[in-house]
Every structure is written in structure tokens, then in C-alpha cells.
Amino acid sequence: MVADRLRDIKSHYDVIIIGSGLAGLTSANCLAKCGRSVLQLEQHYNFGGMATWFRRKGGHIFDISLHGFPIGMIKSCRKYWTKEISESIVQLKGIRFDNPQFQLKTTFDRQDFTRILVEEFGVAEETVEAFFDAARGMDFYDDQSMTTRELFEKFFPGRSDVVRMLMEPIAYANGSTLDDPAISYGIVFSNFMSKGVYIFRGGTDKLIYMMRQELKANGVDVRKQVLVDRIVVEEGKVRGVMANGQFISCGAVLSNANLKTTIDKLVGHDQLTPEFVEQAKAVRLNNSSCQVFIGIREGETLENIGDLLFTSVDPEFDSVRLCAKDVTSRTFSMYYPDTRPGSDRYAVVSSTNANWDDWAHLSEEDYQKEKKHLIETTITALEKYIPDVRKKIDHVEAATPRTFYHYTHQAMGATFGTKFEGLQVSMDLPKQVHGLFHAGSVGIIMSGWLGAINYGVIVANEVDSLCNEDSKSKGRLAS
């Protein structure tokens, strides 16, 4: 028998939030702190969306998206979550690059990048400074016509090595390419560059646990394994949602599901203007990912070879090659015991960008074969850095675009939401249906852990404002 996941549900909430990714969790917390009654519905058995983890026999625990985020997470976690959460954020200092053009180690901040560009790449210091200032000065309202490729060409003409160092990590961080707007690169790069790369000490499991405790303390009604089928709209207004075959009434819905899924499936085109539907159709999704999770046998150790390794055997940086199925570029995230204080375990996660279409249509047999191939080639690539790693491996498995689709319902397994144009569509949704909002990875700049958290706050502010207006007009009607 299936447990009733909606037991003791209230008949009405101020806000229903669909999904518990970092954007959904953060908006739930903000709205609850503003005094709103909030119901959060998550289809999976874990909260966190792509900020997630899994365990395997032999004491293994793997993080999916804990590879690195910008320093801004400290401030955002302190403001929108708790001091304890922000205090668990620590810097990763060993960032390595290894490719046919250069090998180097960096702390990944402006100062160290300047040193490398000037001393090792021979770029004039003024040029480096001018580039960083230009990137830093970019904001959302700037001209969108310049591409990232043109930005690099302006400052570092013909320097494919410089482009690689500045671009490769960002391409992994949000799936952006040289053809995306320069401002999306500038904003994300400046965030990362200001003071290095950070992670959450204790692991994703601990972070999500702490967030859930906080949501509970603030009175959010949180339910898992509840799939929302439909957002119910009448006369241009949100009435509630249908979930697990049941109608739940609310004043506003905030969807943390994928933007396209929200528009195409949860709302439906008949509630939207044809122009908006066209605009939404034109939104491109970002690429997906493949990962290989490598668990080291209990008792074995790995020497410290750095925290995050950007490796490639491609002659130059190439956005298309980066997603290719026969992988030539990988990042290795190293999880030493201090990732989870108190543990003595080691794990390695290899991540690569990937295309949905390369994986979606394989037969079951071919799919298994391709996964096996991915695992084999990944271990071989890792042996370059840890020669005896093969005999220390206790558990290994692969995730593909199909895996991401399965667990997060992100359209086409997109791991970084939508391209730039998605942000406008996400922000315009409330103008289409009164009480309907979207928050989640969109537009490159609002994706990643920090982007999702901050966008969750931005949209929570809009929702709260609507609740305020609605209660005022109700008050007027009553008096």
C-alpha cells in the first residue's frame, strides 16, 4: 500500500511550492519567514533537487553537484538560511589544469589568475586588469549582443590558451559556450573569480538536513514523493494544484520545476497568450552531464593530488567537443576524508558535459555498453594522476543525461537550466497568470547553487508582494 503522503494537509495555503531544489527550498524559507503559510511538494524521496547525494553498499557516499561554488554562498546562506550553514562553507585551494596547452595549479582567484596570466602566459598586466574590470562591471541590463568569444577576442586575440583557462571551468560550472552572451560569462566568472572556489564541509546530505530543520522550525509544510500533475488556473488566476490525484487550494504557486516543463505541462498553453508560448518555445535548454562515481575501498587512502582537476586531451578548448560522447575533457572532484569530518573515506567523481540526444535514444543494451565504456575510459584517465587507483576502487557507477532526467524531471536532463533568454520568460510568467511564479536554474546567471538560491529569494519577494496585495484587496472587500 502506498502511504498517504498528503495526510493532514490543510485545505488552503498562501503559497504552494513545486519542487525542492535550492531555489524552491530557499523561497519556501523566505516566504515562511515573511509569515506566509507554505506547502512544499517534492516528487522525489530526497529534498534538494540536483543538490543531492546517494549512498552505496560499502559505506560509500557520493555528492552529485558539490564541486565548487562562489564565495557569495557564505553571505547568501547566512542571510537566507542560518549562521551554522554559512560557517560550514570552506575554500578549495587546489585547483589544477592539465591539458596539451598548459599544466598549472591555482587558488582560482583574481590575484592568482593575474599572476599566472602575466608570468606564465606573458600577457601585459594592464590587459589582464582591463579584462577583469570589464567582466566585473557587467550586469544584467548591459548590451547582450557581444558574445563571450568576442569578449575574449577583444582582450586576448589569438590566445586560445588564455581562453581555455578562463573559459573551461565556467563551461563546466554552467554549460555556457563561447557563443553565449558575454554578460552571462562576465557575471558568473566575476562571482567565482572574486575569491576562489568553495564547498560545503559535511557534504550535501548535511546541508539539506540543516535546511530541512530550518524549514521545519519556520513552519513550512514539506512533503516528499508528491508529484504535482497540474497547476489549476481559472479565469487567469491560480487556484491551486492537482497532486497525487488531490486538489489543494492556494493563493500563489511557485514552480521550481524546469521552466519549459512548467509552461508546457504543468500550466498548459491554453492559459497563456500565443506570443508568450512562442517566446517560451524559443528558449534553449542548456546541456546535460555525465558523471562517474568512484568509491575507494575502506582502509585505502589516496594522496592529495588537488581538489578539482580540469583535465583534457583536446588540443584547444572547444564547446562542442566538451559535450561529445567520446569524452576528451573531464573534471575530477576529489573527496578526501575532510569533506565529511569524522569520516575516513575517499571518493572521486568525474564530471563531463553531455548532450541529451547522444544518450536518450540508445537501446537498453547499447545504453549499458556505453555506460561501461564511460566508466572504463574514466578510470584510465584517472590513472594518469593516481597510477594505482584501479586496485583501490570498491564501487563504481555512471550517471548519464537519462539519470538526471529520471531524478529531477529536468527537460532533456538539462543540468544547468536554460540559456540566457529563459530568464526573461521566467520573470514574465506572473504577468500571464495571476499568482503564478517560477524560480530555478534559468538564464545561466541564475543557475548553480548560488544562482538558484539568490533567484529563489528574488522570486519569493515577488510572491510575498502579491500575497500582501491580495490580502489588502480582500480586506477592502470585507470592510
Place this chain on the structure above:
Amino acid sequence: MGDQRIKNIILEIISVVAPDAEITDVKADVRLRDQLDLDSMDFLDIVMELRKRYKIEIPKEEYPELATLDSCAAYLGPKLAAVPA
């Protein structure tokens, strides 16, 4: 509500949303952003806090009105006048 009271409220809210900001000698006619380490998320927090405390709405287009303490006082004065003391 007097101008000075409004300025004090804003400073008090800043000390809540940006605990690291040094608010002891903020100049009333200089942009807050230029004196304090405030980013656009901090301004959003100020807007949310004003709504929470006084139920006042500040439309997105009018966020620039919060640039300095003086402009805050001028802009918020009429809005806060409706709020019971």
C-alpha cells in the same frame, strides 16, 4: 514620520540584512552602495523587510529611490505616513 526617524529605520534594517556593514557614519547624501558593501540582494532584503514591518510596497522600477538616506526619507515619507505610529 520624521525624516530622521526614517533614516534610522533604514540604518537599523541595513544592520539586520548586512551585519558586516559599518553604519556609524553614513553620509545622508551619498549613495549607500558607494559607502557600504551592499549588493543588489541586500537592497532586495531592505525592500522585503520594509514590507514585512510596515506592509508597504516598493515596485521594482522604484528601487533606485532607495539610493541614499536622503532619497529614502523623501520617497518613503508619504508611504510611511499612512502607517500607524
